[in-house]
Amino acid sequence: MKNCHLVLEIKNASKSFQKDRSQALPVLENINMEVAENEIVALLGKSGSGKSTLLRMIAGLVDPSFGSIVCNDLPVTGPCRDTSMVFQTFALFPWLTVFDNIAFGLQAQGLPVDEIERRTVDMIELIGLSGYAAAYPKELSGGMRQRIGFARALAVEPQLLLLDEPFSALDIYTSHKLRQDLIDLWERRQIQTRSMVLVTHDVEEAVALCDRIYLLTGTPGTITDVFNVDASRDTRSRESMQPMVDRISEMLNARIAAAQV
Amino acid sequence: MQHINNRIHPKGSIFNDVIVITLLLAITGLFIYAWQGMHVAFNGTSLPELSQNYKDLPYYSLRTTMRLMLGLLYSLLFSIVFGVLAAKFVAMRRVILPFVNFMESVPLVGFLTFTTVFFLNLYPHSVMGLEGLAIFAVFTGQAWNMMLTMYQTLRVVPHQLTEVTSAFRCNPWQRFWRLGFLYSFPGLLWNTMVSQSAAWFALTASEMLTIGSHDINLPGVGAWLGVAIGNGDVRAVLWGVFALIVNIVVLDQLLFRPLVRFASQFKYEDVSSARQPSSWFYDCLTRSATGQLLGRLGSKFCHFWLFVLPKAWYRLKLHSLFSFLSLMNWLWASLWYLAIVVASLYSSYLLWLYLPLQYLPEFPAWMGLTAARVISAMLLSIVIFTPIGVWIGLRPQLVRFFQPVIQIMAAIPVNVFYPVITVIILTWHQSLDVWTIPMIMLGTQWYVLFNVIAGTSMIPSQMMEVSRVFRVGGLMWWTKYILPAIFPYLVTGIISAAGGAWNAAIAAEVLNWGSVTLKTTGLGAFISTTTEAGQNPEAALGCIAMCLMVALCVIFIWQPLYRYAETRFKFD
Numbered sequence: 041m042k043n044c045h046l047v048l049e050i051k052n053a054s055k056s057f058q059k060d061r062s063q064a065l066p067v068l069e070n071i072n073m074e075v076a077e078n079e080i081v082a083l084l085g086k087s088g089s090g091k092s093t094l095l096r097m098i099a100g101l102v103d104p105s106f107g108s109i110v111c112n113d114l115p116v117t118g119p120c121r122d123t124s125m126v127f128q129t130f131a132l133f134p135w136l137t138v139f140d141n142i143a144f145g146l147q148a149q150g151l152p153v154d155e156i157e158r159r160t161v162d163m164i165e166l167i168g169l170s171g172y173a174a175a176y177p178k179e180l181s182g183g184m185r186q187r188i189g190f191a192r193a194l195a196v197e198p199q200l201l202l203l204d205e206p207f208s209a210l211d212i213y214t215s216h217k218l219r220q221d222l223i224d225l226w227e228r229r230q231i232q233t234r235s236m237v238l239v240t241h242d243v244e245e246a247v248a249l250c251d252r253i254y255l256l257t258g259t260p261g262t263i264t265d266v267f268n269v270d271a272s273r274d275t276r277s278r279e280s281m282q283p284m285v286d287r288i289s290e291m292l293n294a295r296i297a298a299a300q301v
Numbered sequence: 302m303q304h305i306n307n308r309i310h311p312k313g314s315i316f317n318d319v320i321v322i323t324l325l326l327a328i329t330g331l332f333i334y335a336w337q338g339m340h341v342a343f344n345g346t347s348l349p350e351l352s353q354n355y356k357d358l359p360y361y362s363l364r365t366t367m368r369l370m371l372g373l374l375y376s377l378l379f380s381i382v383f384g385v386l387a388a389k390f391v392a393m394r395r396v397i398l399p400f401v402n403f404m405e406s407v408p409l410v411g412f413l414t415f416t417t418v419f420f421l422n423l424y425p426h427s428v429m430g431l432e433g434l435a436i437f438a439v440f441t442g443q444a445w446n447m448m449l450t451m452y453q454t455l456r457v458v459p460h461q462l463t464e465v466t467s468a469f470r471c472n473p474w475q476r477f478w479r480l481g482f483l484y485s486f487p488g489l490l491w492n493t494m495v496s497q498s499a500a501w502f503a504l505t506a507s508e509m510l511t512i513g514s515h516d517i518n519l520p521g522v523g524a525w526l527g528v529a530i531g532n533g534d535v536r537a538v539l540w541g542v543f544a545l546i547v548n549i550v551v552l553d554q555l556l557f558r559p560l561v562r563f564a565s566q567f568k569y570e571d572v573s574s575a576r577q578p579s580s581w582f583y584d585c586l587t588r589s590a591t592g593q594l595l596g597r598l599g600s601k602f603c604h605f606w607l608f609v610l611p612k613a614w615y616r617l618k619l620h621s622l623f624s625f626l627s628l629m630n631w632l633w634a635s636l637w638y639l640a641i642v643v644a645s646l647y648s649s650y651l652l653w654l655y656l657p658l659q660y661l662p663e664f665p666a667w668m669g670l671t672a673a674r675v676i677s678a679m680l681l682s683i684v685i686f687t688p689i690g691v692w693i694g695l696r697p698q699l700v701r702f703f704q705p706v707i708q709i710m711a712a713i714p715v716n717v718f719y720p721v722i723t724v725i726i727l728t729w730h731q732s733l734d735v736w737t738i739p740m741i742m743l744g745t746q747w748y749v750l751f752n753v754i755a756g757t758s759m760i761p762s763q764m765m766e767v768s769r770v771f772r773v774g775g776l777m778w779w780t781k782y783i784l785p786a787i788f789p790y791l792v793t794g795i796i797s798a799a800g801g802a803w804n805a806a807i808a809a810e811v812l813n814w815g816s817v818t819l820k821t822t823g824l825g826a827f828i829s830t831t832t833e834a835g836q837n838p839e840a841a842l843g844c845i846a847m848c849l850m851v852a853l854c855v856i857f858i859w860q861p862l863y864r865y866a867e868t869r870f871k872f873d
Binding site: 099 | 769772777785788869870872
């Protein structure tokens with residue numbers, strides 16, 4: 041482990057939703073996980089396994105029923121300053137320009153106008169949206185829109201970036217490019233954010249991006265397996281990682297099959 | 302349309318059957334009873350006076366409901382036929398759409414003044430003529446709106462679905478009933494429910510109808526209210542309002558809720574996002590043997606309607622004749638346009654001769670006054686009810702409680718509240734001038750509130766999460782997040798409120814309570830006084846001026862605003 045400082049620590053967290061007055065529907069049980077500084081961690085599972093709910097619990101959008109979630113030594117009780125989120129279907133405001141969408145989080149923090157402007161312009165440059173500042177999200181392609189989503193989340197310089205299947209609404213080439221650009225920014229330390237949690241159902245994506253992969257399966261969802269990806273990112277290629285991808289895929293399929301019996 | 306849930310729920314099924322059979326028998330019995338009442342002889346001058354005994358109210362409610370139902374049926378027929386014609390034929394569309402848009406802006410009094418004679422002559426020796434007039438009033442209250450919805454949804458049927466029907470070689474009849482109709486059904490139903498308030502307004506107003514000099518009162522709740530207001534009888538007014546509310550609730554529970562529940566299966570959207578609407582009567586029906594029997598009969602009928610009926614039609618070989626005729630479409634289109642132009646020129650000439658033009662110089666001032674009242678009423682409703690709507694809309698449990706309540710409140714016609722305000726004005730010696738604004742607001746506020754609540758609760762959950770993740774608050778939360786998010790709904794709300802607001806302005810500028818009459822100046826006052834006095838040419842002039850104002854508003858304010866809201870503020 042490169043650094044021992046834990047950005048996120050989840051202990052024994054469970055979540056159940058109230059179906060109606062008498063019935064509760066458990067979705068997550070006994071979740072234990074941690075994310076250290078300089079680490080990208082994946083939550084891998086099929087749809088409906090509760091991985092998005094877990095991410096929302098980390099973001100402070102959903103309260104856990106039991107257990108504790110600690111982010112930067114402070115218990116999470118609501119949306120906090122240290123986390124920020126990128127959404128699956130972008131969640132951009134159609135009535136705001138690219139600039140205003142990216143500045144949204146900064147404006148909410150009540151920063152002075154010229155600082156907001158400076159940081160937003162920097163972020164637009166960095167993420168590769170130069171020249172589109174005055175455009176509306178509707179006028180841009182899916183890949184460009186998700187770049188806005190990333191820029192908005194990164195602009196507030198969160199310690200921990202939460203990614204809710206950010207590439208799954210994009211086609212394979214666009215998502216690959218965006219993924220590469222994100223990793224480049226992160227490796228070259230051009231963004232302040234040092235840790236990320238990625239929710240995905242794409243094994244290859246998880247293996248290509250992450251240091252550690254948590255498998256979330258079963259109903260209610262629990263973390264059944266943890267895989268560490270030790271190879272450094274620039275040595276990871278499609279061929280070299282294939283055995284690992286196969287191993288995780290097999291395990292995932294076996295877990296899903298076991299749950300259905 | 303084809304399948305009613307055939308799941309069997311053994312628990313309590315006999316109990317369900319008892320409820321369903323009792324209700325069905327009661328409805329049939331009441332229908333026959335009301336039908337007989339509608340065909341009573343009528344000597345052309347006066348009807349037996351209405352009693353003010355509250356024991357007669359249930360019967361009056363029944364008669365009123367009957368009119369509402371028949372009006373609804375005709376509106377439905379109209380909207381299907383003309384919606385399809387407008388959606389399918391460009392030449393028809395170019396005439397139907399402006400015509401319907403114009404009709405939508407004609408105030409109710411305008412319709413009543415000019416169709417009374419026609420309906421009375423249609424059934425000279427029966428009350429059916431008057432009934433027809435009341436039914437027509439209901440029709441004018443909602444048909445235009447429903448037809449436009451039908452047309453709009455038919456135009457946006459997803460292309461892929463149309464391709465599926467072509468790929469499976471459905472004939473146009475099947476294509477319409479299995480795709481177009483079902484696709485537009487939820488929207489049509491929703492719009493019908495929203496239009497109920499206009500329908501009730503029209504119905505109560507037409508029941509208090511005046512022909513020439515003598516008042517003729519059909520038995521009904523509206524007539525009861527009219528008589529009570531004329532006598533200045535507070536107790537009777539309250540009884541009438543109570544009967545009306547009961548009526549609206551019963552219709553909502555027995556007709557609209559089950560239909561909404563039934564129509565929810567035709568919604569073309571992500572099911573998981575929306576909560577299934579519930580209806581106890583629908584549940585009773587599906588769980589009872591009677592309901593299941595009716596369901597099987599229904600699907601037999603659907604089979605006949607979809608597959609047997611078109612066979613008979615195609616055996617007639619008329620479709621080949623039609624396709625031959627359609628080769629000369631350009632000819633039919635030009636003839637059609639020519640006929641329309643000639644007819645409208647001729648009728649405008651006749652109208653010009655008919656109208657008393659000496660009033661014209663005073664009109665701009667009157668129109669300005671009435672418009673100012675209507676606009677300030679709308680602005681006030683927005684300012685007051687948007688925050689309340691947002692506050693409710695953000696709390697799902699409150700939405701569940703308030704939505705049906707507001708729906709019912711919105712269906713209560715504004716004119717029943719007028720006596721209350723009249724009493725307030727009389728007691729504190731206020732002038733009617735300013736007080737017309739809250740009276741118009743009584744009608745508009747529900748639409749604003751309702752749409753704001755709907756808009757707030759429809760904001761995609763990811764958008765809600767964005768605003769929470771970035772911890773937006775205060776002024777920015779309002780200006781950058783919630784107001785833009787609900788803007789399209791707010792515009793829809795104002796537009797649907799607008800039609801009612803103009804009608805309300807006519808009713809609100811002259812108030813009667815017992816022997817007292819309160820009056821202010823304005824176009825609405827002119828229209829109501831001339832109608833009351835039976836001065837038809839003057840009333841016609843007033844109505845045309847009103848139409849003009851409404852049309853100007855639609856063309857220069859509502860339509861641009863709506864388009865702007867649609868393009869800028871809609872979530873994808």
